[in-house]
Amino acid sequence: MLATITVDDEKCNDPLSCRKCLLICPTHVLGLGTDVGPQKFRETDPSHFILRGVRFDKCTGCMDCVEACPQNAIQVSF
């Protein structure tokens, strides 16, 4: 069974600094990326960073990410 992982971008406001879910996931399912492509000659502003579920084959449904998120931004369902 593959997990459906939803992240509320309004609640997840600074994943680049926070990273709590990435550090807690035992099987490294989640990924940090941006909602804009790479931009020449400048760093992407932190506000454009987003968090998504990526490696669903490894998601066991332990819900550690859901509990770890201080903003309750993550939902995991099957």
Place this chain on the structure above:
Amino acid sequence: MCVWCDQYAGGYERWYFNPANYARRLYKIRKEAAEALGAEANPQEAGGMAIIGREFLEARERNDYEAMERMKREAEQMAWGTHFGQVITLDEALKVTDIIYPISLLTCACRRSIAGLPDEENFTCMGMGPGMYKWERWPDTYRGGVHFLTPDEAKEVLTKLNKRGLVHSIYTFGTPYLAGLCNCDYPDCAGIRTVVDFGVRGLWRGHYVAKVDPELCNGCAACVARCQFRALSFAPTRNKAYIDQLQCFGCGLCATECDQEAITLVERASLPSLANVW
């Protein structure tokens, strides 16, 4: 709960805690030809292995996936009726010693035939139940003799073998009757070898899955050497042990080794993706 618990737990938490699955006449007056599969299977024959042979390997070499799958399924069907195993944790094995009688320590057939271990170093197999009384009739099966143990002695042996790094598993001799309490490792144990190398489920995953607490793990990597199922690796990037929970068989050898108590066993049933992965 696995399918064996569904069928044979009889109200107990697990099928291997149900005393009824240890109560059987595990001996025959005369060795007959192989009988029907299932509970009345000839227990002597039921101890045989080598269900994956050269034919399978040749199919694999020529990438004949259909033939491979067919042979795997055939081997599994035969094993599940007569002789297959399931991984249990040390704690579960200790509990089992309180409900079985007699308990015996004998030499391991796998290790004798594959590793050529001399009998004195090969007492790693534990037999359960009245089948052990017939050992004098078949001295070759029980080479080195059989030593009967008290429950406390059995617990001591199990704890010692766990320290050594052997996986505890219970094996049927005519499903659902349990008579083998094995202490296995890769590659000599046929059960582990065929499931890890070929995906043939002669050995089922246990009811637990191991999990590393990244806050407690100090990166010593002592656990990595313990995994017999290739589920544990070390991630230098994080300086932490990494457990592939899909692969993990829940034996707990990593957990019993960790000085920091950073590894715990969680119930397989609590993880939706793994609840039906056996």
